[in-house]
Amino acid sequence: MLKFDIEKQDGLARVGVIHTPHGDIRTPAFVGAATRATVKALTMQEMRALGSQAILANTYHLILRPGSELIQEAGGLANFSSWHGPTFTDSGGFQIFSLPNVKITENGVKFKSHIDGRNFEMTPESSMRDQWAIGADIHMAFDHLAKSDSYEDMKEAMERTHRWLDRCVTEHQRLAEGTTNRRFEAVRDNGSEIASEPRNDGRERSGPRTAYSCANRPMQYLYAVVQGGTFDDLRAESARYCASQSVDGFGIGGVFTADGMDTMLQLVNNILPEDKPRHLLGMGQEPIDLFIGAEYGCDTFDCVGPTRMARNGSLYTNDGRINIKNAKYIHDFTPLMPDCDCEYCKNYTRAYLHHLFKTDEITAKVLASIHNEHFVVHVTDRIRESLISGDFAAYKSEFLARYYHQ
Numbered sequence: 294m295l296k297f298d299i300e301k302q303d304g305l306a307r308v309g310v311i312h313t314p315h316g317d318i319r320t321p322a323f324v325g326a327a328t329r330a331t332v333k334a335l336t337m338q339e340m341r342a343l344g345s346q347a348i349l350a351n352t353y354h355l356i357l358r359p360g361s362e363l364i365q366e367a368g369g370l371a372n373f374s375s376w377h378g379p380t381f382t383d384s385g386g387f388q389i390f391s392l393p394n395v396k397i398t399e400n401g402v403k404f405k406s407h408i409d410g411r412n413f414e415m416t417p418e419s420s421m422r423d424q425w426a427i428g429a430d431i432h433m434a435f436d437h438l439a440k441s442d443s444y445e446d447m448k449e450a451m452e453r454t455h456r457w458l459d460r461c462v463t464e465h466q467r468l469a470e471g472t473t474n475r476r477f478e479a480v481r482d483n484g485s486e487i488a489s490e491p492r493n494d495g496r497e498r499s500g501p502r503t504a505y506s507c508a509n510r511p512m513q514y515l516y517a518v519v520q521g522g523t524f525d526d527l528r529a530e531s532a533r534y535c536a537s538q539s540v541d542g543f544g545i546g547g548v549f550t551a552d553g554m555d556t557m558l559q560l561v562n563n564i565l566p567e568d569k570p571r572h573l574l575g576m577g578q579e580p581i582d583l584f585i586g587a588e589y590g591c592d593t594f595d596c597v598g599p600t601r602m603a604r605n606g607s608l609y610t611n612d613g614r615i616n617i618k619n620a621k622y623i624h625d626f627t628p629l630m631p632d633c634d635c636e637y638c639k640n641y642t643r644a645y646l647h648h649l650f651k652t653d654e655i656t657a658k659v660l661a662s663i664h665n666e667h668f669v670v671h672v673t674d675r676i677r678e679s680l681i682s683g684d685f686a687a688y689k690s691e692f693l694a695r696y697y698h699q
């Protein structure tokens with residue numbers, strides 16, 4: 294089982310440490326969205342420098358390109374991407390169900406690649422195999438996204454998600470046994486074994502690594518995904534079902550706005566076992582998501598929003614978001630946030646970033662992404678510190694009043 298130590302609790306909120314084979318995650322923590330094994334516009338070294346503790350990649354995108362086998366050949370996601378820290382993979386269900394012409398059966402989902410039209414089928418079993426090959430520390434079960442927000446569709450999707458969870462758990466356990474009793478797959482084309490390079494110490498290495506054998510691969514862990522949309526009875530049923538399974542933690546899916554998130558998380562997290570970590574899937578674009586998520590018992594968060602907004606020039610400040618492309622920043626030679634210690638705020642002015650956006654320089658997206666990712670990582674870090682020191686409520690009201698001008 295994945296080791297998770299809770300150091301402090303305050304109601305449903307908790308401060309803890311998730312111990313993964315690639316290092317520890319001090320929670321609550323914001324996890325960087327590295328959809329295609331990269332956080333858009335940022336290097337992994339920049340991610341580490343801005344304080345990120347973990348990344349989350351997407352199985353759907355990675356099986357299309359470059360393929361899970363290639364990432365396995367490279368020694369797994371951490372080696373391939375040079376992110377030598379904790380890693381998650383989402384199953385990709387969310388993206389697949391959003392594609393046109395998806396054929397859904399009880400067995401799984403058939404779809405065409407949006408890149409080259411190739412036919413793919415993803416089943417709970419193949420999702421587990423692909424996630425094992427990609428080699429993240431923490432995997433998400435393959436879940437079924439509802440066709441609509443209606444109760445009937447939500448119930449159908451939840452029930453299938455539960456049936457698929459059973460199959461994910463079985464396949465995950467079969468693959469887990471493989472790591473301890475046999476060597477498999479990681480051999481070069483000529484049949485020679487690839488040098489073993491297990492990585493269990495959590496420290497950063499320099500330079501590219503060779504791939505390592507699967508026999509020495511660290512253990513990988515599975516999270517069930519709680520569904521049920523906005524319906525209390527379905528959320529409760531899904532939380533109970535997921536809690537009854539032999540899994541290492543929980544993803545909470547299908548949450549799209551902060552409206553009603555507090556009551557839903559209270560319901561779900563009062564049912565889920567306390568001693569396993571909980572990941573709020575796809576939330577964190579709005580800082581209030583992080584406060585509500587942490588307050589009601591979530592340990593980690595991921596969202597593509599901060600870097601996506603950055604690429605459009607929309608930047609977080611303590612006084613709310615601004616658009617740096619606005620003409621009022623042409624002559625603004627001050628840092629964006631004087632008290633931010635990201636590489637952009639420490640070294641450049643608003644006027645300079647405005648100029649980079651106006652001239653469509655690549656560096657504009659880099660600097661903006663550094664700042665936005667740094668902002669959400671550090672707000673979450675500050676939430677953790679405030680839970681430890683006991684001033685979470687004060688920090689929350691002060692932050693939200695200033696940010697949202699309440």
Ligand SMILES: [Zn+2]
Binds near residue numbers: 630633635664
């Ligand atoms: Zn900054």
